[in-house]
Amino acid sequence: MTTIVTVRHGETTWNREGRLQGWAPVPLTGYCSITEFEFDHETDAVRVVRENDTGHC
Structure with missing residues (x-):
């Protein structure tokens, strides 16, 4: 089976400033990318199917 x-x-304003984050509700800048992964349950293999640097979302 494959999933x-x-x-x-998404990029936050703190990403852009090079600050540590993860504990505060920081606004997004509107820049994002989308990655699609495929996971094979039989072999536990993970591979990137598609990457899309969309720019502004």
Whole structure:
């Protein structure tokens, strides 16, 4: 069996400033990318199916 997972990576204002984050509600800049992964349950293999640097979302 194979599972496909799509992940949206959003940039925060703190990313742009080079600050540590993860504990505060920081606004997104509107820049993002989307990555699609395929996971094979039989072999535990993970591979990137598609990457899309969308720019502004």
